[in-house]
Amino acid sequence: xxxxxxxxxxxxxxxxxxxxxxxxxxxxxxxxxxxxxxxxxxxxxxxxxxxxxxxxxxxxxxxxxxxxxxxxxxxxxxxxxxxxxxxxxxxxxxxxxxxxxxxxxxxxxxxxxxxxxxxxxxxxxxxxxxxxxxxxxxxxxxxxxxxxxxxxxxxxxxxxxxxxxxxxxxxxxxxxxxxxxxxxxxxxxxxxxxxxxxxxxxxxxxxxxxxxxxxxxxxxxxxxxxxxxxxxxxxxxxxxxxxxxxxxx
Amino acid sequence: xxxxxxxxxxxxxxxxxxxxxxxxxxxxxxxxxxxxxxxxxxxxxxxxxxxxxxxxxxxxxxxxxxxxxxxxxxxxxxxxxxxxxxxxxxxxxxxxxxxxxxxxxxxxxxxxxxxxxxxxxxxxxxxxxxxxxxxxxxxxxxxxxxxxxxxxxxxxxxxxxxxxxxxxxxxxxxxxxxxxxxxxxxxxxxxxxxxxxxxxxxxxxxxxxxxxxxxxxxxxxxxxxxxxxxxxxxxxxxxxxxxxxxxxxxxxxxxxxxxxxxxxxxxxxxxxxxxxxxxxxxxxxxxxxxxxxxxxxxxxxxxxxxxxxxxxxxxxxxxxxxxxxxxxxxxxxxxxxxxxxxxxxxxxxxxxxxxxxxxxxxxxxxxxxxxxxxxxxxxxxxxxxxxxxxxxxxxxxxxxxxxxxxxxxxxxxxxxxxxxxxxxxxxxxxxxxxxxxxxxxxxxxxxxxxxxxxxxxxxxxxxxxxxxxxxxxxxxxxxxxxxxxxxxxxxxxxxxxxxxxxxxxxxxxxxxxxxxxxxxxxxxxxxxxxxxxxxxxxxxxxxxxxxxxxxxxxxxxxxxxxxxxxxxxxxxxxxxxxxxxxxxxxxxxxxxxxxxxxxxxxxxxxxxxxxxxxxxxxxxxxxxxxxxxxxxxxxxxxxxxxxxxxxxxxxxxxxxxxxxxxxxxxxxxxxxxxxxxxxxxxxxxx
Numbered sequence: 012x013x014x015x016x017x018x019x020x021x022x023x024x025x026x027x028x029x030x031x032x033x034x035x036x037x038x039x040x041x042x043x044x045x046x047x048x049x050x051x052x053x054x055x056x057x058x059x060x061x062x063x064x065x066x067x068x069x070x071x072x073x074x075x076x077x078x079x080x081x082x083x084x085x086x087x088x089x090x091x092x093x094x095x096x097x098x099x100x101x102x103x104x105x106x107x108x109x110x111x112x113x114x115x116x117x118x119x120x121x122x123x124x125x126x127x128x129x130x131x132x133x134x135x136x137x138x139x140x141x142x143x144x145x146x147x148x149x150x151x152x153x154x155x156x157x158x159x160x161x162x163x164x165x166x167x168x169x170x171x172x173x174x175x176x177x178x179x180x181x182x183x184x185x186x187x188x189x190x191x192x193x194x195x196x197x198x199x200x201x202x203x204x205x206x207x208x209x210x211x212x213x214x215x216x217x218x219x220x221x222x223x224x225x226x227x228x229x230x231x232x233x234x235x236x237x238x239x240x241x242x243x244x245x246x247x248x249x250x251x252x253x254x255x256x257x258x259x260x
Numbered sequence: 261x262x263x264x265x266x267x268x269x270x271x272x273x274x275x276x277x278x279x280x281x282x283x284x285x286x287x288x289x290x291x292x293x294x295x296x297x298x299x300x301x302x303x304x305x306x307x308x309x310x311x312x313x314x315x316x317x318x319x320x321x322x323x324x325x326x327x328x329x330x331x332x333x334x335x336x337x338x339x340x341x342x343x344x345x346x347x348x349x350x351x352x353x354x355x356x357x358x359x360x361x362x363x364x365x366x367x368x369x370x371x372x373x374x375x376x377x378x379x380x381x382x383x384x385x386x387x388x389x390x391x392x393x394x395x396x397x398x399x400x401x402x403x404x405x406x407x408x409x410x411x412x413x414x415x416x417x418x419x420x421x422x423x424x425x426x427x428x429x430x431x432x433x434x435x436x437x438x439x440x441x442x443x444x445x446x447x448x449x450x451x452x453x454x455x456x457x458x459x460x461x462x463x464x465x466x467x468x469x470x471x472x473x474x475x476x477x478x479x480x481x482x483x484x485x486x487x488x489x490x491x492x493x494x495x496x497x498x499x500x501x502x503x504x505x506x507x508x509x510x511x512x513x514x515x516x517x518x519x520x521x522x523x524x525x526x527x528x529x530x531x532x533x534x535x536x537x538x539x540x541x542x543x544x545x546x547x548x549x550x551x552x553x554x555x556x557x558x559x560x561x562x563x564x565x566x567x568x569x570x571x572x573x574x575x576x577x578x579x580x581x582x583x584x585x586x587x588x589x590x591x592x593x594x595x596x597x598x599x600x601x602x603x604x605x606x607x608x609x610x611x612x613x614x615x616x617x618x619x620x621x622x623x624x625x626x627x628x629x630x631x632x633x634x635x636x637x638x639x640x641x642x643x644x645x646x647x648x649x650x651x652x653x654x655x656x657x658x659x660x661x662x663x664x665x666x667x668x669x670x671x672x673x674x675x676x677x678x679x680x681x682x683x684x685x686x687x688x689x690x691x692x693x694x695x696x697x698x699x700x701x702x703x704x705x706x707x708x709x710x711x712x713x714x715x716x717x718x719x720x721x722x723x724x725x726x727x728x729x730x731x732x733x734x735x736x737x738x739x740x741x742x743x744x745x746x747x748x749x750x751x752x753x754x755x756x757x758x759x760x761x762x763x764x765x766x767x768x769x770x771x772x773x774x775x776x777x778x779x780x781x782x783x784x785x786x787x788x789x790x791x792x793x794x795x796x797x798x799x800x801x802x803x804x805x806x807x808x809x810x811x812x813x814x815x816x817x818x819x820x821x822x823x824x825x826x827x828x829x830x831x832x833x834x835x836x837x838x839x840x841x842x843x844x845x846x847x848x849x850x851x852x853x854x855x856x857x858x859x860x861x862x863x864x865x866x867x868x869x870x871x872x873x874x875x876x877x878x879x880x881x882x883x884x885x886x887x888x889x890x891x892x893x894x895x896x897x898x899x900x901x902x903x904x905x906x907x908x909x910x911x912x913x914x915x916x917x918x919x920x921x922x923x924x925x926x927x928x929x930x931x932x933x934x935x936x937x938x939x940x941x942x943x944x945x946x
Contacts, residue, residue: 023854039579046581056803061849064857068544069380071586072685073469076375096688121515122855132372132480140481141435145356145754148434155445164438165463168470172374202436
């Protein structure tokens, strides 16, 4: 397959970027999108041109490292699929494909297709954890957790932290990401103790770096972990709950 | 085929030989291929002492904990500890030491601590909680682990692993890992390869992710508290050793290119395994051995580098540009049946092959364990069938993993609920629905049982340098049981290093970290800068990835699932030649003062090219079969591994020669292994 790629090139955060056009003539349908970039980079290096910087690690859809916009869509054309599991079979021979970094004011470009998503970790750092020190936990079987509750917590805990939700949102909101963590930890009985304090801390931090939610729902459409859209409701709900109760739990 | 009968040649002669031979994995090289004897490539040095408490193995951990020195709470902040890596072991160690009050400097190559490759483990985490009436116990856990590792790990370490496994589950549950629960609300378990009980705790097929995210978030809690300083996108490129102790590291900021030294009272490496040396592996693309290898070059001995596990349920290579062998959890073997066509070369569609023309070879050869034989046995059996012409798929390089019987027995819904995300992942990767057509799987390089040698306290041969998780070696011997790696990383990080590191620090109270102008600091900085410049200025034509792919091809062929002395010798010669070509012809484009992924890759491949030689030397030297190290010249008439406990019941911990040493052979230090609680026996899974 022959594909023409318009790839965003930007040397660093301070410099302006621009698209450059490359042609890969030996793409195959079973290649992943990232293997297509590997192929392109091999070609560029052979020509003595600097390869395209892009982030990837596990290439199994779980680490959340990868993430590029493909024809304006975070991760690529296949719905609910991370960039590393997008395949060239989604394109037709001769197609022109635009590849650029995840776009959000909260994610400054580091280089080419690599962005800085540390704002997401700042949300977690503010309160997305549990105040239990090593060795102090009670027997995990003492508190029973019914199957449905555990499964529901897991539905929200499945977030891989890729940031596609932010890039898809017209407002650049991180509500799906934040709401997923709030719901996960509020659902499980053993992590519920700091529920109120956690909600206030995380939502405050989120609002500092990200935009507000206007319930467009674009986030859930691109989420590779299938985080339910109801996560965005948890952001307002959990904070309101903390406000009304006026206490940490 | 005794290698001692073959003419010995020295390394220089071997390098000049024909490098183009391409033989199938596990076969011997062409007649007349250069053959090295172990004596050509190594000498034997002083034995090592593992400093295991001299009490029965089951009492060792209690005994040692009682004898560790303590640091009073008010004094802990006077100590700085470096932790490299934020996977399960690194985040656990950093968070736990931070909780205790030490000053922790934590480094990761990633943009966020959650990305570490522990995140990708699927199946589960073992724990000897023994709540069921299936007759599990701490002792049985140890027996399974020691026997599964083919008696090449340390028994006392396996005991610690089993004993601490209980509260690992409690702790990870408490900090937010949503373990699967039975309908009655209790923790659910499943069984894994190499055991006959159900002790694997899990969260769907994403156990690693849930544990990793919980650990990373606990780490961020300490960052918020100010006990841990987290440095993201920083790569450790050297270890600083002064006065015989590890006292710091040199890191490169991957975004700005700045190279700087960080000094501390102790250094913990939790940087993962080296399976990616095979290039096409189940590991993440950024997983690398550089931190471990740089520490090795500063004096940390490397234990059993040839012990590498080939995972039996990886996806086969399907195309030239495939970047890795995606892993399918071994838990699939609970319900999937593995088979190949009984007739070699049978290319009918799987559905067209009737039951009596299928060979369920694991069930046939190993009726007791069936499809749940340990990984090394399953991988070898698959490789044997594939090499015998029974492979399936377009490249005939795979075997089937079939869920049709499970669906008939349990119903489609139950099977899907157990493996939904794995099935989804398979379909994503291949375009096939595993419920319509059997999965195709093949052995892929996976887990490194070998790693930096450490004593019972997880301290390497460099005092003050500790290891946690896969970068170390202790528990798994020559073969790791499924779901024991998440456990060992958690136990090391949360429940071993927080005892052992303070025990080392206590006598150092009042000492200061090295000043930035100390000679050892300046030397290490200069070494890193010189190496980086050498890579950037090399006027070559090939990018580092090309060398990595060629190295992987050599290793799969010469040091793969089945090894021969001739193949390993051939591998050593080819690796030396490739390394020479690398330094002559590698091309690293871009700048040193900016994000440069080519430079990162080049540094890591350069280290792999050194390490790969040692991997083959270890494989050549260890003149026996054990676990995943299967030598074709040491097998039973049934094709099972034949151990030699008289000579090889010991760890080979290697020292590399200094670049300017007159004798360029590797030096092997032996640690003898003794087994008290689990007597030496032949593994038999039939």
